[in-house]
Amino acid sequence: MTTRYARQIILPEVGEAGQAKLASSWVLVVGAGGLGCPVLQYLAAAGVGRITIVDHDHVDESNLHRQPLYRTTDIGQLKVEVAKQALEVLNPFVVVDARAISLDPAAAKDLVRDADVIVDAADSIAVTYILSDACKAAGKPLVSASCVGLKGYVGAFCADAPSYRSVFPDIPQNLGSCGTLGVLGSVVGVLGGLQAQMVLAVILGLDPSPLGQLVSVDLQKLEFGGFSFQDAPDPAGFAPPFIASSDVTADDIVFELRSLDEVSVSPFPQARRATADTIVERSRDISHSSRIVLCCRSGLRAWRAASLLRDQGHQKLALVAMGDSNEVCPQSV
Numbered sequence: 001m002t003t004r005y006a007r008q009i010i011l012p013e014v015g016e017a018g019q020a021k022l023a024s025s026w027v028l029v030v031g032a033g034g035l036g037c038p039v040l041q042y043l044a045a046a047g048v049g050r051i052t053i054v055d056h057d058h059v060d061e062s063n064l065h066r067q068p069l070y071r072t073t074d075i076g077q078l079k080v081e082v083a084k085q086a087l088e089v090l091n092p093f094v095v096v097d098a099r100a101i102s103l104d105p106a107a108a109k110d111l112v113r114d115a116d117v118i119v120d121a122a123d124s125i126a127v128t129y130i131l132s133d134a135c136k137a138a139g140k141p142l143v144s145a146s147c148v149g150l151k152g153y154v155g156a157f158c159a160d161a162p163s164y165r166s167v168f169p170d171i172p173q174n175l176g177s178c179g180t181l182g183v184l185g186s187v188v189g190v191l192g193g194l195q196a197q198m199v200l201a202v203i204l205g206l207d208p209s210p211l212g213q214l215v216s217v218d219l220q221k222l223e224f225g226g227f228s229f230q231d232a233p234d235p236a237g238f239a240p241p242f243i244a245s246s247d248v249t250a251d252d253i254v255f256e257l258r259s260l261d262e263v264s265v266s267p268f269p270q271a272r273r274a275t276a277d278t279i280v281e282r283s284r285d286i287s288h289s290s291r292i293v294l295c296c297r298s299g300l301r302a303w304r305a306a307s308l309l310r311d312q313g314h315q316k317l318a319l320v321a322m323g324d325s326n327e328v329c330p331q332s333v
Contacts, residue, residue, distance in 0.1 A: 026050040031121035032079040034066040038192030044087040052097040066185030104244035108134040120144035126299035126321030132164035155214035162232040169235040240317040257296040291316040
């Protein structure tokens with residue numbers, strides 16, 4: 001056992017005591033794609049004692065150029081099951097939990113409560129905010145990354161640092177994904193490696209701590225940047241929460257923002273159809289005392305619609321991100 005970790009135990013920043021910390025730690029990794037693959041490999045190889053993987057997705061041929069945990073023969077299989085088998089071969093002393101589930105706020109609360117460090121490796125802005133809210137409430141550290149094209153960033157939030165909402169109080173108006181804008185496999189490898197390093201630094205208690213730090217990467221220009229957000233204030237004002245679809249009640253006013261082409265029948269019987277352009281007109285008869293729930297695929301349209309309703313005086317607002325089905329889903333990068 002000692003031989004396996006000899007090259008890191010010899011480091012003064014690790015030692016026998018640090019290796020014991022790693023062995024007793026539990027890390028939750030949400031997303032087993034381009035970012036998740038290097039995170040999982042490096043954490044397992046370093047001897048993190050328990051790793052929980054959350055991803056509902058199956059291996060697709062388009063994943064293989066940037067997700068080296070998977071092989072051509074794995075196409076069609078659940079990512080979490082393939083990843084679990086690969087990590088157990090890599091390091092049989094690590095306990096790996098595979099959760100092929102969709103992540104919603106209720107699931108996030110339970111999963112975050114049990115883990116020591118949480119990794120956001122999902123290509124979903126809704127999942128990022130859901131995890132940040134859950135980590136802030138539980139006082140747990142969140143290491144989150146995003147990567148598109150040849151650029152990306154990684155930061156360590158919550159616990160003793162401000163939350164993701166403190167740094168990014170508003171969802172960007174124009175969000176891209178690797179599915180629409182593309183991504184180079186080596187770039188997600190670099191960002192995923194940085195995520196793994198931040199997780200290990202948090203567990204080992206390295207000084208300075210990565211908590212409250214964001215590192216940006218532009219690998220076209222070979223430039224690294226970043227900043228400290230340790231003094232970022234809590235977001236004030238508009239911050240509608242993401243909720244689980246199971247949290248929607250019969251008393252809620254629900255607007256389905258997905259088109260008929262996206263979903264012919266809303267999972268919410270009382271749902272009204274609208275778009276961000278028509279939401280104000282469609283909501284003129286709604287009392288400000290009623291909770292309005294806005295539902296879309298990624299959460300972006302719901303956020304925009306909520307911003308418009310806030311300007312009309314509505315304060316009781318909630319968002320549901322349905323993913324590619326009628327459930328909230330992390331999409332692995």
